[in-house]
Amino acid sequence: MRILVTGGAGFIGNHLCRSLLEKNDGEVLCLDNFFTGNSKNIEDLNSNPKFKIIPYDITDTDVRLDVKITERVDQIYNLACPASPIHYQFDPIKTIKANTLGVINVLEFAKLNGATVLQASTSEVYGDPLEHPQKEIYRGNVNTTGPRACYDEGKRVAETLFSDYNREFGLPTRMARIFNTYGSNMNVNDGRVISNFIVQALKNKPLTIYGTGKQTRSFCYVEDLVGGLERLMNSNLTLPINLGNSKEITISELAKKVIEITNSESEIIYKKLPEDDPQQRQPDISLAKRSLKWTPVVRLEEGLKKTVKYFEKVV
Ligand code: NAD
Numbered sequence: 221m222r223i224l225v226t227g228g229a230g231f232i233g234n235h236l237c238r239s240l241l242e243k244n245d246g247e248v249l250c251l252d253n254f255f256t257g258n259s260k261n262i263e264d265l266n267s268n269p270k271f272k273i274i275p276y277d278i279t280d281t282d283v284r285l286d287v288k289i290t291e292r293v294d295q296i297y298n299l300a301c302p303a304s305p306i307h308y309q310f311d312p313i314k315t316i317k318a319n320t321l322g323v324i325n326v327l328e329f330a331k332l333n334g335a336t337v338l339q340a341s342t343s344e345v346y347g348d349p350l351e352h353p354q355k356e357i358y359r360g361n362v363n364t365t366g367p368r369a370c371y372d373e374g375k376r377v378a379e380t381l382f383s384d385y386n387r388e389f390g391l392p393t394r395m396a397r398i399f400n401t402y403g404s405n406m407n408v409n410d411g412r413v414i415s416n417f418i419v420q421a422l423k424n425k426p427l428t429i430y431g432t433g434k435q436t437r438s439f440c441y442v443e444d445l446v447g448g449l450e451r452l453m454n455s456n457l458t459l460p461i462n463l464g465n466s467k468e469i470t471i472s473e474l475a476k477k478v479i480e481i482t483n484s485e486s487e488i489i490y491k492k493l494p495e496d497d498p499q500q501r502q503p504d505i506s507l508a509k510r511s512l513k514w515t516p517v518v519r520l521e522e523g524l525k526k527t528v529k530y531f532e533k534v535v
C-alpha cells in the first residue's frame with residue numbers, strides 16, 4: 221500500500237506519517253509546501269527508504285498533482301491547510317484556495333488512482349455553535365464574511381466537494397471533523413492556545429487569555445487523534461464524523477493547569493477576544509465510538525505533561 225499524506229510535515233501530519241510507516245509495509249509520501257510545516261518534524265524519517273518528501277503546493281495550478289506524483293497511490297490523507305487562526309488568516313485567499321482549488325486537485329488525483337481519500341475537516345464547520353455538544357447532524361452557525369471564514373467556510377466547501385466526488389464518481393471519501401488537537405512537534409510560534417500557554421509558562425512570561433477565559437474547548441492528544449484518522453480511513457464511512465476528546469474545559473482552567481504543571485511563576489493577562497471566536501465547543505463522539513470503536517484515552521493532564529516535556533527541549 222502506498223499512502224500520500226498532504227501537509228505531512230505539519231503538526232498532525234508528522235505524527236500520522238510516523239504511525240503509518242510503523243504499521244504499513246508500503247511507502248509513505250509526505251507532500252508539503254512548508255508554510256507551517258517544519259522539516260525538523262520529519263528529520264528522523266528521512267533515513268527510512270519507505271519515506272519520501274514531495275515539496276509541492278496543492279494550490280499549484282501550473283503543475284497538477286498527477287504530473288508531480290507518477291507512482292500509484294492507494295490512500296490519501298488530505299491535511300494540507302494551515303490550522304492556527306494566525307496562520308490561516310495571514311493569507312486568507314491562499315487558505316480558501318487550499319480548501320477549494322487544492323481540494324479539487326487532490327480529489328482529481330484520488331479519482332485517477334482509484335484511491336480512498338480522507339479530508340481533515342474541522343469542528344470549525346460548526347462555527348460558533350448554538351447546539352451543545354456538537355453532533356454531526358448540527359449544521360453550524362458560521363459567519364460567511366468574518367476573518368475565520370476563509371478557513372471554516374473553506375472547510376465546509378471542501379466537505380461539499382468530497383460529498384459530490386463520492387456521489388458523482390463513487391470515489392471512496394472520508395471526512396474527519398477534527399476538534400482541537402495538541403501534542404509534541406507543535407511549532408513554538410504556532411499561535412494556538414496550548415502551545416502559546418506552555419511556551420509562555422516555560423519562559424515565566426504572562427499567559428495571554430483572550431477575552432474572559434470562560435470560553436471552552438475540548439482538547440485531544442495527537443496520538444489519539446491519529447489513531448482515529450487511521451480507523452476512519454480503513455472504515456467505509458462516507459459521512460462526516462467528529463474526532464476529538466469530549467472532556468471540555470474553560471480557557472481559564474487550562475491556563476491554571478499549564479502554570480501548575482510547568483511550576484511556572486507566570487501571571488495571567490487578558491487580551492481582546494478575536495472576532496467570531498467560538499464560545500463553547502465539545503464534540504459528541506458517539507458516532508466514532510459506535511462505528512469506529514474509537515475513543516481517546518489520553519487524559520488532558522497526561523497529554524499536557526508529555527507536551528511540556530517536548531517544549532522544554534525546544535524553547
Ligand atoms: P499545521 O499548520 O501544523 O499543518 C498543516 C500542514 O499543511 C503544514 O505542514 C503546512 O506547511 C502544509 N500546507 C499548508 N498549506 C499547504 C498547501 N497549499 N500545499 C501543501 N501543503 C500545505 O496544522 P495541523 O494542526 O497539523 O492540521 C492539519 C490538518 O488538520 C489541517 O487541514 C487542519 O485544518 C486540520 N485540523 C487540525 C486541527 C488541530 O487542532 N490541530 C483541528 C481541526 C482540523
Ligand code: UDP
Binds near residue numbers: 431
Ligand atoms: N486563546 C487564548 N490565548 C492564546 C491563544 C488562544 O486565550 O494565547 C483562546 C482563543 O481565543 C480561543 C481558544 O483559546 O478561544 C482556542 O484557541 P486556538 O487558537 O487554540 O483554537 P481555535 O480558536 O481555533 O479553537
